[in-house]
Amino acid sequence: MSTELPRTIDRFRQPEYTGENRCTPCTIVNVAIAVVVSTILTFPAMPLGIAFFAFSMAAIYLRGYLVPGTPWFTKTYFPDWLLRKFDKHEMPTATPEPTDREPEDVLSEANVVEPCAEIDDLCLDEKFRSAWHENMERVMADGAEKRDLSRILGADESELEFEEHDSAFIARIEGRRLGQWESRPALIADLAAARELSDRYDHWDDLSVDNQSRILSGLRIFLDTCPECGDNITAEQETVESCCRSMEVVAATCEGCDARILEVEQTE
Ligand SMILES: [Zn+2]
Known part of the structure; x- marks a missing residue:
């Protein structure tokens, strides 16, 4: 019986939005929404506000967000420079130093x-x-x-x-x-x-x-x-979706084993 509860919880988990993939701006927006809504709910009934807050935190922890659509919302409306700061899809290549040779x-x-x-x-x-x-x-x-x-x-x-x-x-x-x-x-x-x-x-x-x-x-x-x-390697332009943003890359991929050989972000 004791394994039933964790299994039920697992069904609510969304690994694509939690753990390594958690979008920090989404989490911040959702926690802020949860605080505001729970505070309003404490006016008619204190327990209601507390219950809603607990539910919200659990949802954000397990699913990555509370309000449906926030990952899409932040990706679309937040400026790219801000999302880039939180983005965990780091490009493998380091930024060049002035002393580097070309x-x-x-x-x-x-x-x-x-x-x-x-x-x-x-x-x-x-x-x-x-x-x-x-x-x-x-x-x-x-x-x-x-x-x-x-x-x-x-x-x-x-x-x-x-x-x-x-x-x-x-x-x-x-x-x-x-x-x-x-x-x-x-x-x-x-x-x-x-x-x-x-x-x-x-x-x-x-x-x-x-x-x-x-x-x-x-x-x-x-x-x-x-x-x-x-097998052969082919290069093509692709849109890569990470937790927080989407970006245009030129990607070289193996046709046989599907291994990504090279990924270079297109900057305009
Ligand atoms: Zn291969």
């Missing part, structure tokens, strides 16, 4: 990219491409993700933990987030490229980890087959 410059100097033969664009050096793919296979065969990444981060391999959810692959040490990728294949691509870049580019190890990560994620644009399943 990805395009580093990749050109390392002879990783070169002007294409036929079109006015940059193309990947074919020798680099084959070395990159060999390294990806090696990283996967050895299960070397933790070893490689802990060396790059200067961290203890045994303390490094991976966590995978939705469209994010996160590396943590003692709960602290050290890095985030779109997926495990995206991490594998980065580690394999880093192995080759540290051979090809003398100053690779002098670059900050964030700068390295910007260069590596930029390089993933050139990846046309998936490290994990070998």
Whole structure:
């Protein structure tokens, strides 16, 4: 019998609006509404106000909001800069520092990219491409993700933990987030490229980890087959819905295993 109640409560839970997905602006708006309405209800009958307040808090805790439609309301009417502050769908790539080297410059100097033969664009050096793919296979065969990444981060391999959810692959040490990728294949691509870049580019190890990560994620644009399943990667424009807002991204996704390889927010 004692398991009945939690199961009933579970039916009311909305994981898409609670926990990691909780929208802070929605919660604030709903708590404010609950306070106002409960206060008004205490005038005719004190217990009614208290009961309504308790019900509201339980609803907000379990369902993420009290008033139906608030996630849509905040997404539509709250300014984007405000929602961005609360947004938990963080883009994996860090904001560039003024001292950072531009990805395009580093990749050109390392002879990783070169002007294409036929079109006015940059193309990947074919020798680099084959070395990159060999390294990806090696990283996967050895299960070397933790070893490689802990060396790059200067961290203890045994303390490094991976966590995978939705469209994010996160590396943590003692709960602290050290890095985030779109997926495990995206991490594998980065580690394999880093192995080759540290051979090809003398100053690779002098670059900050964030700068390295910007260069590596930029390089993933050139990846046309998936490290994990070998299927084709296609890029398209998409709207990504997070807890608080929707945004336009260019997303490269594997057709075979559906892994997200790259996601870049479109800013106007
Ligand atoms: Zn794949």
